[in-house]
Amino acid sequence: RVLLIDSDPQGNATSGLGIDKAQLEKSLYDVLLGGASMVEVLCETEIDGLWLVPANSELVGAEVEIIGAAGRELRLKNALADLVDRYDYIFIDCPPSLGLLTINALVAAKSVLVTLQSEYYALEGISSLMQTIELAKSAVNPDLELEGVVLTMHDVRTNLSRQVESEAREFFGDKVFETVIPRNVRLSESPSFGRPIVLYDPQSVGAGAYQTLAREMLRRHGKPLNSQKDSGKKRGGAISKLLRRRAAG
Structure with a gap:
């Protein structure tokens, strides 16, 4: 059993799993504002055993509405308390900004999986992320660890991708996963069809990369990892990303 929490107001994880954000009656926004429990907003997905806590644009207002509340950084952790033991793996998909939603995720998590695009500006941004992780670790979550770094949108044919990979491996060492996620047309297409790549095109290079990861x-x-025959899917390949459960304890 795997739980994915969409903590990004863009709701890409939600729409990428084929769930219409406009039709949501309740979402993570309601959970953070105290209007619903995690159980009340859970959505079953097309992948057997994968459940989603969805998000939509309402989540933008959550940061403003809870900013003056006591324990605002603990909202997500507290909401997860009753679900931790029900799932083998829990993921929190964070927004790209380092605001209160991301802080809530860092407080609730046990580790951080960083995706690093093989582009110059991504290298610049990662230093701010690492500072935020260290701040969360020293202030509110001493158990927080760096799970690893995954290079994405990688094109081995370009000097820039090779340079980014070289610098990342030099700085993070063995925290950088050997597997890289390449630029791939099918990967780019799959979100518009509301399907993860392992269901949209399980034989594609992108799907293979995520399964290797x-x-x-x-x-x-x-x-x-279980064999594909026993991977617990309804259709297509294995679940695209499985990470050892690092949920809040």
Whole structure:
């Protein structure tokens, strides 16, 4: 059982799993504002065993509405307390900004998986992220760890991609996963069809890369990935990304 929490007001994880954001009756916004529990907003997805806490543009207002509240950085962690033991893996998809939504995720999580685009400006932005992680660790979540760094939108044919990879591996060492996610047309197409790549085109290079990443992640935690025949899917390939459960305790 896997839980994905969409903590991004853009709701890309929600729409990418085929759920219409405009039709949501309740979402993570309601949870953070105290108007609903996590259980009340759970959505079942097309992938067997994968559940979603959805998000939509309403979530933009959550940061403003809770900014003056006591314990505002603990809203997500507290809401997750009753669900931690129900799932084997819990992911929180964060917004690109380092605001209160991201802080809530860092407080609730046990580790951070950083996706790093193989582009120059991504290298600049990662230093701010690492400072925020260290701040969260020292102030409110001493158990927070760096799970690893995944290079994405990688094109081995370009000097820039190779340079970004070289600098990332030099700085982060073995925290950088060997698996890289390449630029791939099918990967770019799949969100517009509301399907994860492993269902949209399970034979594509992008789907293969995510499945390889899943195996590498699970090996790091001593948990071998099941064979595709037993992978617990309704259709298509294995779940695109599985990470050892690092939910709030």
